[in-house]
Amino acid sequence: MFEYVRSKKCLNIGVLADGFITWGGGVDLIKSIIRSLESIQNECNISIYLLVPSGVGYQTRRKLSILRASFIYSSKNTNFTALKKVAFKMLSPDQTCGLFDKSKNVNLVAYKYSNKCLLETAHRLNIDVIIPSIKNLGINFDIPWVGYIPDLQHLHLKDNFTDKERDSRDQVFQDMLFSANVVVVNSQFVKEDLERNYETDAVEIIALPFSPNPESVWLECGSEVSESWACNGNKYFIISNQFWMHKSHITAFKSLNLLLQEGSRNIHIVCTGSPDEYRDAGYYDSVQREVRNMGMSKNIHFLGHLDKLEQIGFIKRSVALIQPTLFEGGPGGGSVYDALSIGAYVIVSDITVNMEIEGERVIFFKSNSSEDLANKMRDLLEKETVVVDKQKLIHDGYQQAEKLGKKVMRAAYQALKYQ
Structure with missing residues (x-):
């Protein structure tokens, strides 16, 4: 050592x-x-x-x-x-x-x-x-x-x-x-x-170890940061990834569709991140087209690249951050790191690198399985959320x-x- x-x-x-x-x-x-x-x-x-x-x-x-x-x-x-x-x-x-x-x-x-x-x-x-x-x-x-x-x-x-x-x-x-x-x-x-x-x-x-630690200002910003989007009291999950192909947004969208088919209409996914995928000019349009084809345009919201504090505000108010990625160099990518540092829940694919993630609020789902992800989303929707004490977040x-x-x-x- x-x-x-x-x-x-x-x-x-x-x-x-x-x-x-x-x-x-x-x-x-x-x-x-x-x-x-x-x-x-x-x-x-x-x-x-x-x-x-x-x-x-x-x-x-x-x-x-x-x-x-x-x-x-x-x-x-x-x-x-x-x-x-x-x-x-x-x-x-x-x-x-x-x-x-x-x-x-x-x-x-x-x-x-x-x-x-x-x-x-x-x-x-x-x-x-x-x-x-x-x-x-x-x-x-x-x-x-x-x-x-x-x-x-x-x-x-x-x-x-x-x-x-x-x-x-x-x-x-x-x-x-x-x-x-x-x-x-x-x-x-x-x-x-x-x-x-x-x-x-x-x-x-x-x-380098997986070591989520927040900027001090992240713990100060409140829910008012994300009031620009009218949630109307609806619950939402968040994906904070650039729209690269390997981030597999579609897996999460299909999971939401399964939940909506069960009769829950007031569940949403908010997506933040740049729409630019330099390897495929038509990728972002194809994602949006699939959302429309599934009839979920009112439940999936594309907000684009946000200021960091606004992004953190959205994560704070979410049921959980979803990370459906198929590949990362660091455990969970940056969004999981940020979410855990402020005490949010994360639901993350079980690819090898992600198994290095440590934390009490980490939930793994079978990579590429919209069914398993839907089950984990449902479990959290039914779970009573306990806010992590700010002093504990600072200490940790x-x-x-x-x-x-x-x-x-x-x-x-x-x-x-x-x-």
Whole structure:
């Protein structure tokens, strides 16, 4: 078991935002890592620097890389409109920094986008180690760094990727495993996946624990946040996923249809999340068409991408969050993490990675089974809900943050050891 001790010398940790700030799950991961480091900051004697790429160079390179990928990896179903939305709605440096809560414990530093400028900035700040890096910084980067690999979806859901895209991901991940001495992943499932499919003898792979801990403001926001949608006292479940094919929204919709056929009319599903699926331009329309064909347009509500606090408000008021996903890199994905951190119930598919989820309010259903999911939904509808005490959520969240912080520090110390 890893033990850490307070260092006589203050250790400067650089948390690298590059590659994470262009998608909601990435921002949430960086925020969670920062909260985890803050929870052990005094005990470990560390200073935290959030390194955020900025400048015209960053915006331009990100746009070009996304558009380049759209042509290299495209298939006949590729949604070019969705890809261009991602490319041309990049955040400005001020907007990027605004994604993160200002904290007296964290130094937010913008650097001009290049490995050279990152290295110069890190040296100027006397950064001892950088974690995590979704980008391969290379074997010649002279400050210890910890790599990050999200998942191997391309090996499990091959039909969602072109041959070129699968080959490219294989090469990128293997190069990362060759270049980094330490790599962190979101689950034991991904760790074992990497060890089965790649050469990993020269790298230490550390699985971060499932550790839901809320932002403090989440526990303050109340039900008024979601009053913009007229629930009229009806009960609803919520799905907070982007409309990617592997998220399997249809499984939940079919489950609701089964419940409605039993005579319960005042049950709803609220869907939040972007409708853009770049791999299939017609996917979102096909989902909505199936909802209409089942006659459930009045019971299923598509709200699109919401502000984070509004999304949290909806989760708080729901009967439960449903996660019907067929694949994840981290247990349950971000929405399950968020829901459990605020004391909500979750009903989640029993795929392998999701079995790493721990919590008193977790209910598993057989993956892809609308019948089993309907049974679990019915059980919760009949159950008297007890609100979790706010102080317990704060206490549990802090313990979870500490657990994650210790594992992050283990990765950081291991990277330093190889220097």
